[in-house]
Amino acid sequence: xxxxxxVIAGLLAGAARAWIKRRNYQPxxxxxxxxxxxxxxPQWLAFFLPVTRRVIPSWLASLxxxxxxxxxxxxxxxxxxxxxxxxxxxxxGLGLNLLVIASNGGLMPISPENASRLTPxxxxxxxxxxxxxxxxxxxxxxxxxxxxxxxxxxFISPDWLHYRFVFSLGDILVAIGIFWVLWEPxxxxxxxxxxxxxxxxxxxxGS
Amino acid sequence: MKSLVxxxxxxxxxINPQYVRLTWILLALSMxxxxxxxxxxxxxxxxx
Numbered sequence: 001x002x003x004x005x006x007v008i009a010g011l012l013a014g015a016a017r018a019w020i021k022r023r024n025y026q027p028x029x030x031x032x033x034x035x036x037x038x039x040x041x042p043q044w045l046a047f048f049l050p051v052t053r054r055v056i057p058s059w060l061a062s063l064x065x066x067x068x069x070x071x072x073x074x075x076x077x078x079x080x081x082x083x084x085x086x087x088x089x090x091x092x093g094l095g096l097n098l099l100v101i102a103s104n105g106g107l108m109p110i111s112p113e114n115a116s117r118l119t120p121x122x123x124x125x126x127x128x129x130x131x132x133x134x135x136x137x138x139x140x141x142x143x144x145x146x147x148x149x150x151x152x153x154x155f156i157s158p159d160w161l162h163y164r165f166v167f168s169l170g171d172i173l174v175a176i177g178i179f180w181v182l183w184e185p186x187x188x189x190x191x192x193x194x195x196x197x198x199x200x201x202x203x204x205x206g207s
Numbered sequence: 208m209k210s211l212v213x214x215x216x217x218x219x220x221x222i223n224p225q226y227v228r229l230t231w232i233l234l235a236l237s238m239x240x241x242x243x244x245x246x247x248x249x250x251x252x253x254x255x
């Protein structure tokens with residue numbers, strides 16, 4: 001959920017940039033959006049929808065995750081030319097997550113220590129290596145058993161932040177990529193097509 | 208009924224295509240954010 005903040009922040013920053021530059025905010029034209037919907041569907045069933053995630057076994061959940069990430073990577077490649085830097089960073093983040101997930105059995109590894117920090121009310125010894133972390137996309141793996149450890153969910157939000165979450169290096173890149181994709185259209189130098197532009201989308205100051 | 212349908216059609220036709228495009232972009236990027244990253248960040252499925 002924390003990555004959704006990147007979507008909100010990117011949109012607000014892009015709109016602010018357009019306003020400062022006295023331009024219209026021109027959202028990019030993504031292609032094959034239906035592919036994202038199809039890609040997200042298996043994950044939605046395996047990890048998000050409570051009714052289905054209870055009954056879907058871990059092997060199927062991990063298969064869904066990998067299939068979903070591969071389809072998302074295809075989507076990024078198909079849209080790469082629209083915003084090269086944004087989609088490069090986004091694709092790199094996805095690729096790193098996919099690498100660590102695929103090389104650790106199909107789920108994102110998390111150490112028992114980080115798992116217990118996320119769930120302080122559950123005894124730390126509950127988290128045995130190899131078990132799935134609840135019904136999330138994570139699997140408990142000791143650090144010595146984790147392939148590509150620096151790419152796993154090894155970062156945790158600081159203690160002073162009330163909301164605890166873990167994240168990976170790939171997640172950071174994904175957040176930057178999403179932010180960039182939404183921020184960049186706010187300052188584009190492209191010629192505005194008067195027929196399709198929204199003059200009222202971002203009001204120019206003083207107009 | 209006919210007037211209701213035509214009224215809805217008219218209102219939908221007035222929606223700026225840029226807003227529709229932006230909505231799709233936000234939807235797609237949100238699905239990517241949820242799908243690619245932040246697997247265990249306090250969202251659903253974490254044992255409590």
